[in-house]
Every structure is written in structure tokens, then in C-alpha cells.
Amino acid sequence: MSAEKARALVIRQVDFSESSRVMTLFTREFGKTGVMAKGARRLKGPFEVALDLLAEIDVVMLRKSSGGLDLLTEAKLVRRFQPAPGDLLSLYGGYYLAELLEALSVEDDPQPELYDAAVATLSELSAGRHCFAALLRFELIQLRELGQLPALEGCLECGVAFPANARIAFKVSQGGFYCPACSELQTVSHFVSEQTIHRLQALSHPEIPLAEIPLDKPRMAEARSLLTACIAQILGRKPKTLRYLPFA
Template identity: 40%
Template sequence: MSAEQSLAIIIRTIEFSETSLIVTLFSRELGKLSAIAKGARRPKGPFEGSLDLLSVCRVVVICKRSDALDLLTEAKLHRRFRGAERSLERVYAGYYLAELLRLLTDDYDPHPEVYDLTTTTLNEIDGMGDVATAVLFFEAQLLRMIGHAALTDRCTECGGDVDSSLSRMPFSLLSGGVVCKPCSNRQSGVLSIRQTAIKELRRLFSVDANLQTRVPSHLYSELRAVMSRYIQTIVGNVPRTQSLLPDSMRTEPTE
């Protein structure tokens, strides 16, 4: 057993007993972990409202690294998620980020760059940023960081050239990117995507993608659909909060 300190985002809380919570944290230094927070449900308990969903805290955890739950002994609030003060759309987008972190990362597998991506995206979502763009950016960058970037330059099945002069291209959910015509005929789960949307996907998945670059609104529903289905294929399930994401994009850059 050792006491570890880290910055962490609260990604789930479950009532455990009359007075305690089980908290799932996505921490910068330790990765994802679940810990029991004793007394967290008491009105004047030791955590004083720092354990709300999507709060960023500096935590101290006693790690058991066994079947027993870790013990959360301190959580000092750094930043509260304020999406609820603006709109339901922002709240749901925050919940979705938390769900993706739970589904797509492993316990005790630290990804500081994923942590940083999450805090940056949350700032955008609970500020004035475009929610639809921020969620797509987060998904693409998260997938890239954990080794699931969608590939759009060559056939992801045979490595051969793809015809980028076509107006639409086959995108294979299973092989995670574009495929050539012969390969697409041999596969199921192939979507036909406009070339302009493929170009936008390439930008979103690239290392130097920028959160401030708005996704073109005429491509949004196509990008939303392919990203949702690609993530469902990787997870093997439909994330519960995915249906709460914006289904169209605001045309005005401000609210």
C-alpha cells in the first residue's frame, strides 16, 4: 500500500453506503482507478462537495492494487464543471467525455496526454466553445492517443492505394479507416463517406489538430454518424450518453 498524489477528474460516483461513495477517477499520473471516499455523503464530510461529476481535484489515494478498493483520503477541488449553468447540451457532452474515458481506458494505465486533452476539452465545453466541434475533436484525439486513429491515406486492409478522386469513399468500421474498392466488397460494416468528410476526419485525427477550428456545419451529421459508429465498433456497445450529443450544429458561432 502506498499513498499517491495526483490531479484527477471525477468520472463517476456511486453511492456505497449511507455515508460513503465509490468514486472513479481519471488521474493524470496514475490513470483510471476506483476508490472509496468514506464520509463523502455526510453533509459536512471531509470532501465538501469536491466529488461532483467532472470536477478536477488534487487527490491523495491509498492504492491497494489488489481486489480491494483503493481509498480516497483527500480531494482538494481545483475546478468545478459548470456546464449546467449554460445548457443541457454542455452537460450531456461532459457526461459523454466521462463515459468514453471509462470505456476506453484501463485501470492504472496512465495517459497524461489524455488527461490534458480532457481538461482542455472540458474548458471549451463549459465555456463558450462549440460543443459539436469539441466532442468530435475529443473523440478523434482520444482514439489517436490510445492507438485507434482512423486511417485515411491508404487502404487499411491491404495497404494499397485508394482512389481519392472519387466523390465518396468506403470507410471500414472494422479495419478503422478507408478501404480500396476490392477490399470494401469483401467486408461488412463499410460506410460510404463523402470525400470532403474524409478530409475533415483526417484533420481531426492529426497530431496538430486544433480545438478552435470549427467543423464545417454541412459535414457535421455525416462526421457525427461515422464517429459514433466507429466508437461503437471499438467499444462493442453503444455508449449510453452517445444519443444525447447534438444531432445538428448551430450555424451561429456564439450562443
């Protein structure tokens, strides 16, 4: 075993024994990893911090050589996730993000950009700012990391740009949109407005401030339903925490 330092988000935790806890960490350096935190449940345990869900922590862990769990030896709090008071979307949005990181990432596959996107999203959620759009952005970035981001630039079949103000067909199994002519030959699952695709394009670029992306109710609903369909297609089910989100 070798001792490694990492910065991590706690994305899952289960009590293991009277004194210990098993956690899943999403680390910036090593990706997702399972750790055993011995003594974490004791009042005066070896860790300076409460290892709460979605806390960002600096850790030292003894890495397993193959299989099994890493052993957590040190943990220092960077910041705790504090949802905006009275804002259910902020609270459950955090849980939803944790579920997506747990379900859609594989162990020991570093994804530093996804890590940074997760931290940025938690910061927006904590501030109660643009929570809805922040979650959509996170999902788009995660889909891109998985190589599953829908092609947003034009028709999947013929490549033509989407006509303004048209209803555009989307086929989940192909992960793409079809122009009105090509969609007649396809069995499609969703229709969204061309403006919704523009919003998704803007959301997929983290350098565009969320405040500059106008999301009215119909656009939000279309974007939400489309991304839920994409994620459910990969997972084989809808994410569990999704039903607690006020917009779901």
C-alpha cells in the first residue's frame, strides 16, 4: 500500500461497524474510490472533521493494490456543503449530484474537469443561485465526459443546422436531434424547440455565466426531460433522487 494525498468529495457513506464508516470518495486525482474510515463514528475519532455527505476534504489514504477499500488515514475539511436555507432544489440538487457521480463514474479513472464542475455546481447550489441551470450544466459536462453528450450542432443524419423556431425531434437511443425532413424516417422520443437546443449548447460551455442563459419555464421543462431521458438510457433507470427535486 502507498500513502497518497488527494482532494475529494464525499459522495456516499455507510456505517460499517460501531466505530467505522465506509465511504465513496470522488477524488480529483484518482477519480472514484472506496475508503474505510476506521474510528470515523467515534466522538473523539482520528479525523478532525465530520465526514458529511458532499463535504470537500483533503485526505491521505493508503491505496489498495487491487480490489478492496483504501484506508483513510487523514482528513481535513476544505468546505462543507451547506444548502441554501429553505431551498429544496439546493438541498436535493446536491444529493442528485452525489448520485450521478456515484452511478456514472468508474473507479480509479481521474476526471479532474468533472471534479471541478461538481465543486462549481455545489457552490451555485449553496448560494441558491441558478440551481436549476447549474444542475443541467453539470449533467451536460458529465455526459460529455462519458462521450454521451447529444450532438447539439445540427441534424444527426444530414448535418443541416436546425431551422429557427422549429420543433426538433430527438432520439434518445442515438443521442441526437433530427431536422424536420430526416425525423420523418425516425422513431423519435422527444420534441424540443430549437431555442432549447441553443440553451443546452450555452449550458455545455462552463465559461458562459449561468446568469446570461435565459431559461423560461417551457425551455427548462424540455431540457430537464431530455437530460433525464439521456441519463436514464445510460443507467437503465431514472436516478433515484430525481423524484425529490422540486422540478421533476
